[in-house]
Amino acid sequence: MARLTLTDIRKSYGGTEVLRGIDLTVADGEFLSLVGASGCGKSTLLRIISGLESPDAGKIALDGRDVGSATPKERGVAMVFQDYALYPHMSVAQNMAMPLIMARLPMYARLPGARWLTPNHRGTRSGVAAQVERVARQLRIDHLLDRRPAQLSGGQRQRVALGRALVRDPSLFLMDEPLSNLDAKLRVEVRREIVELHRASGLTFVYVTHDQTEAMTMSDRVALLRDGRLLQVAAPGTLYADPASVEVARFVGTPEISLLPAVAEPGGLRIGTVLAPCAHGLTSGRDVIVGLRPEALAPVGMPALQSPGGRGPRLRLELAVEAVEDLGAEVVIHARLRDFPDLAVRMRSQKTLERTGPVPLPDHLTAEAPLSALLMFDAEGQRLRDPAPVQMAGAQ
Structure with missing residues (x-):
């Protein structure tokens, strides 16, 4: 050795x-x-x-x-x-x-x-x-x-x-x-x-x-x-x-991580028109980048796909579906924020055990991710580990 x-x-x-x-x-x-x-x-x-x-x-x-x-x-x-x-x-x-x-x-x-x-x-x-x-x-x-x-x-x-x-x-x-x-x-x-x-x-x-x-x-x-x-x-x-x-987050993981620009506000992080209710300790108005792994997001209200697991506050996004890759046991969904079409979002969802065939998807859907899954980076792309997004009291 x-x-x-x-x-x-x-x-x-x-x-x-x-x-x-x-x-x-x-x-x-x-x-x-x-x-x-x-x-x-x-x-x-x-x-x-x-x-x-x-x-x-x-x-x-x-x-x-x-x-x-x-x-x-x-x-x-x-x-x-x-x-x-x-x-x-x-x-x-x-x-x-x-x-x-x-x-x-x-x-x-x-x-x-x-x-x-x-x-x-x-x-x-x-x-x-x-x-x-x-x-x-x-x-x-x-x-x-x-x-x-x-x-x-x-x-x-x-x-x-x-x-x-x-x-x-x-x-x-x-x-x-x-x-x-x-x-x-x-x-x-x-x-x-x-x-x-x-x-x-x-x-x-x-x-x-x-x-x-x-x-x-x-x-x-x-x-x-x-x-x-x-x-x-x-x-x-x-x-x-x-x-x-x-750079690291982009290279590691398939499909690639979704990166969404956000702004720190007293009540949380604003991503497009959505406010993610989390305590972050950042200066109000500071620009940040929120990273979401494809498996952290899951479509809401689709019996053929597994629902988001866990409990606690969630980030909810309205998406326009662009393409779907059916991989057999799972599907990869390529979409964009409905109100901000320049922002791409990727999801990887497991099919339920009862579902073996193709999964029809609507042109528009709602997706959720637990706030604990958010990865935060500063405007230059460096990781913000402290403070980390945490649940706010009373958040739903």
Whole structure:
């Protein structure tokens, strides 16, 4: 295992600043995902951690040891790439054995004629084969060791790439979007296998992805990057329920969070023509942004869809329906505020157990959300955690 510490990492290409002062610590045995849109700097950061690229400034430490000038081999890291990078003319066993042979045998000993002159050549090869077989059994590809990459499915090739990295017994495991070439069903399967591999190995994993579902379902913590900056580092549930900014709230969650401009008043928050009766402690007249997750809102008076749960005061909105996505067990409703058509609202509602077919929706409907579900941000998009909206005495 390894503890990774990054301090003020910066990187530019020409006049473009790609990483702008990254500070990040990954604990021993932790699974941390770097997530963000294309071009945010996550792959560049991974390559800097591996030693394939050098930062313009900053410090990289493994277990407290500065490795900024160390080679990838000296860092003891293993990396799995997006395109597998398997040798097509070699068998699975040979592909997996290559890192060990490169590390344990001198260059001349790898040549067909000279290898027999190397002391303990046979013992080294035997040890390599045993280690390859052990890892192959762990990944359930031991029956594929004699095949070549062209004879394998995408999922099998990905397991071989994982195995080739794992045989080295690395202290730090780096993965750069390893599932992007797989179809949706296979991604779910391999995703589960990577999580099981992490639990079984106890290694430190740093995983790069643009897919928030991968990041949220696999990781102990998620580091969200945008334009070369870390926006928030937190456990997946915290990132979703307690976003630090509008940018984080927008990125995490499907469908996207609804963001509605509001004004603080003595009696609550005014959203359009609606007053949400909550005590907030904000200066009257202050502009804020109210965030509502799609599942926090639910249509009122529709037996086919589950009603809003819980008790307490609620925000009630009148909506004009624009589109409906029927996903089988649930529906996603895209709408706009009836009195303010520029403001979009999204809802995700579960169908009742008795309902299996399509759910007809009117052009206009009323939706409710508990006030406790409101997320508040200031006009610049930063989270307002204190004061938080709470029930006012006598509110209905």
